Structure formats: structure tokens, C-alpha cells
Amino acid sequence: MTSIYLAGKIGPNDWREDIVPGIQDAWGGHYGHAWREDGIDWPVLPNGALSLFDYTGPYFVDTCSHSADGCGQSEHRAGSECDGDYGERDATLRRCLRSIDRSDVVFAWLQDLTAYGTLTEIGYAKGRGKNVIVASPEKPGMVNDFYQDAMSGRDSHALCMHNLWFAFTLADTFIKASTPLEALKQYADLNPQLESPIEEAFWREFLTxxxxxxxxxxxxxxxxxxxxxxxxxLPDDKIGIELDGYTWHSNPKAFTQDRARQRELELHGWRIIRFSGAEVNSDAGDCVRQAAQLAASFRRREKP
Known part of the structure; x- marks a missing residue:
């Protein structure tokens, strides 16, 4: 399972709560005040992010539901509590870096112009060779774009986003989306958890x-x-593509189960396209082309 770290500004109604259900209880509820002890790392939540990624951090402790009125604080940092004490910043920083170290992917939501810690996380992750994903409602343009926007009277926030261009250049992938949840779903769709080399080969050719x-x-x-x-x-069309690897399908029991499954799918309106592992290994691109042609053929047959 791919592990992921979600970098970005932490604040009221934090966006991570939409991606990692129970994030507050996973740290503050279980560990209480243990966050003050530097030797204790944040936990890893298996399938914690979108039920697709193991979540590594950051975590935050909250006793007032991120309400500024509840504790008099206007912002909350990772690992902090609403008691006016931000004194364990060094411990929190070390937890952030250790969590990045044990992550496969660092996903950064970059919209708030004061997210200085996020810029550090992006740079550290890049230096450690992590897969860095930067997502934002917009991507900074080139210098000429900046002057054109300034002359056209574009709002100051958009203009200031140009100053973050260096963080975007460190990204292995940039995703434009209106929310972090939408951006991470886009990433998950393009980077599924595949189970075999032939699936990976087919998917690479499809993306190409x-x-x-x-x-x-x-x-x-x-x-x-x-x-x-x-x-x-293709769920809307009930068209499936199955790749039959030799190791699995050479087993008589597995072969029988596979055919029973296909009959059940067909009884419920699914059309299944099958390729052997040898076909995919020989020419995955041709398999993708044939799958596309067959999908188009199925659709034509449905038209009156």
C-alpha cells in the first residue's frame, strides 16, 4: 500500500478531515498529551487516506474543534493543542520530517500564501527523493504572465501566487483542482494500486x-x-477488461472460479474483454488499441 503525507496549511475546519476520517482521534484522542514527548512518532493509519493510501501525517491535537472563539487562537499547527502552548515546535518539526521519510508520496495543497512550513516540506521531500505532488486552484505563470496580470488589474492573491513558482517547479506532478479532496482523487485515479506487472504495463500504455x-x-x-x-x-458502460496472468490462471481452481465470476458478470449486463499475460507482455499497446476498438463496437451495438 502506498503511504502518503499531506502537506499544507493547518487551520479551522482542516481539509484533511475530508480525506482522513478520524484524524484527530487517531493522535490526540489515543495518545492524549504524548505529543509533547519527542521520542514518540505519529502513527501510520492503514488505508487512512481515501481508503487508498496509508496516512503518515501530519496530525494535530484539538480540544475546541478548531474554533478560534473556543480558545482564543486563530490558527493551529501540527501537533499543537489549544492551550496557548506552541512550545514543542522542534518536536513537531522532527515528527514532520520523519513522517515524510517513511512516505512514498508527499501531496502538498498550496493555496495559502503564508504556508511557509509547506514550502519547507516540499523542498525536504524533493531532497529525499520522494514523489512530490503539488496541487492548487491555479498554477503560477511565467514572468510575462505576472506583468500581464498586474496590468489587467487581477486580484492581489492571484498575483502573489506567482511568487510561489519555485515550489511548483519541484513537483513531479501538478494537479489543478478546486479542493484538496478533488485533487487527491484525480491523483488516485491516475495512479491506481495495481497488482501485477502486466496490469502496470497495460496501464502505462493506456496513459500514453x-x-x-x-x-x-x-x-x-x-x-x-x-x-x-x-x-x-468502464463502469458506466459495464465494459470490463481482464488480464489473465499465467501464474494465477494456470491453477485449475482459480480458472474455474474466474469463469464462474465472468458468467455472473455477464448475467448482470457486463461485457468482458480478456487478454492473456503473454499478449500484454508482447505488445501492451496493441492490447490497449484492441480494447478501445471492442469498447466502441459494444457501444455501437447498443444504439437503436
Missing amino acids: SKPEELNGLKAQQPVFDGRYRIDFA
Whole structure:
């Protein structure tokens, strides 16, 4: 399972709560005041982020639901409590860096112009060779764009975003989205948790060619309330693509179960396209092209 660190400003009604349910209880509720002890690291929540990624941090302790009226504080930092004591910043910093060290991906939501700690996290993650994803409602333009925007009277926040250009250049991937939740879902759709080398080869070719007939293709698509998973699917059209690796499908019991599953899917209106592992290994691009042609053919047959 891929592990992820969510960098970005921490504040009232923090956006991480939409991505990591129970984030506050996972640290403050369980550990109480243990956050003050520097030797204790933040926990890793298996499948904690979107039920797709192991969540590594940051965490924050909150006794007033991030309400400025509740404690007189206007902002809350990772690992802090609403008792007016921000004194353990060094311990919090070390926890942040150690959490980044044990993460595969660092996802940074960069919108607040005062998110100075986020800039440090992005730079540290890049230096440690992590996969850095930067997401924002907009991406800073070049110098000429800055002057054009200034002359056109664009708002000051948008103009100041240009000053963050260096952080965006460190990103392995930039995602434009209106919210962090939307951005992370986009990333998850493009980077599914694949189970075999032939699935990875097929997905790489799909991302390279992106045939129009396969728009909306999902990987590891759950069906029947999660009882089955289809390797790749167009859920709205009920078209599935299955890749048959030799190791799994050479087992007689697995072969029988696979065929029973396909019959059940077909009874519920699914059309299944199958490729052997040998076909994918030989020419994954051709498999993607054939899948696109067959998907288009299925759709044509449905038209009156």
C-alpha cells in the first residue's frame, strides 16, 4: 500500500478531515498529551487516506474543534493543542520530517500564501527523493504572465501566487483542482494500486495513448459491493477488461472460479474483454488499441 503525507496549511475546519476520517482521534484522542514527548512518532493509519493510501501525517491535537472563539487562537499547527502552548515546535518539526521519510508520496495543497512550513516540506521531500505532488486552484505563470496580470488589474492573491513558482517547479506532478479532496482523487485515479506487472504495463500504455474510446477507464473496479474486482473497467458502460496472468490462471481452481465470476458478470449486463499475460507482455499497446476498438463496437451495438 502506498503511504502518503499531506502537506499544507493547518487551520479551522482542516481539509484533511475530508480525506482522513478520524484524524484527530487517531493522535490526540489515543495518545492524549504524548505529543509533547519527542521520542514518540505519529502513527501510520492503514488505508487512512481515501481508503487508498496509508496516512503518515501530519496530525494535530484539538480540544475546541478548531474554533478560534473556543480558545482564543486563530490558527493551529501540527501537533499543537489549544492551550496557548506552541512550545514543542522542534518536536513537531522532527515528527514532520520523519513522517515524510517513511512516505512514498508527499501531496502538498498550496493555496495559502503564508504556508511557509509547506514550502519547507516540499523542498525536504524533493531532497529525499520522494514523489512530490503539488496541487492548487491555479498554477503560477511565467514572468510575462505576472506583468500581464498586474496590468489587467487581477486580484492581489492571484498575483502573489506567482511568487510561489519555485515550489511548483519541484513537483513531479501538478494537479489543478478546486479542493484538496478533488485533487487527491484525480491523483488516485491516475495512479491506481495495481497488482501485477502486466496490469502496470497495460496501464502505462493506456496513459500514453489515452484512446477516446476508453475515457473514464478505472483500475481495480469493485463490483457487487466489493465481492469482485475487475482489472480495468468502464463502469458506466459495464465494459470490463481482464488480464489473465499465467501464474494465477494456470491453477485449475482459480480458472474455474474466474469463469464462474465472468458468467455472473455477464448475467448482470457486463461485457468482458480478456487478454492473456503473454499478449500484454508482447505488445501492451496493441492490447490497449484492441480494447478501445471492442469498447466502441459494444457501444455501437447498443444504439437503436
